[in-house]
Amino acid sequence: MEFGSVDAALLGLGVLATLLYFVVGLAVLAVGFVALDVLTPGNLRQQVYTDRHPNAAILLGANHLALAIIVVTAIMTSDDALGQGLVDSLVYGLLGVVLQGVALRLLDAFVPGHLRALVTEPRMSGAAWAVGSSLLAIGAVNAAALS
Secondary structure, rough: OOOOOOOHHHHHHHHHHHHHHHHHHHHHHHHHHHHHHHHHHHHHHHHHHHOOOEEEEHHHHHHHHHHHHHHHHHHOOOOOOHHHHHHHHHHHHHHHHHHHHHHHHHHHHHOOOOOOHHHHHHOHHHHHHHHHHHHHHHHHHHHHOOO
């Protein structure tokens, strides 16, 4: 059995690319968290992790999953050249954050009741699951638009 040769420079470039794409992905998710925090009432971290509002957690989780789908698609469809690929991933990932924010505002405008009241409600609501599912669906459409 022949093992073959290992190109250390190519391997090093692959490791570097992985780390850089990971950083870009985390940055987009962090911006997405901040955007959701701005679009919802109060401090989202406190509502989810301290006050343990289930509806806020559902919306946060759904939005993060939607953004993850968008980031994965942005990375997978980015240019093969590392620099351009990183810029592509960042720009399209951030565009995804903006579009998810617009979608959340539209949901708030067209869904009966107020999303702001739903987020701070201490009891779990079916409406939160519906909005969260809508955010996931919109994120999937958003990701498909990138390809």
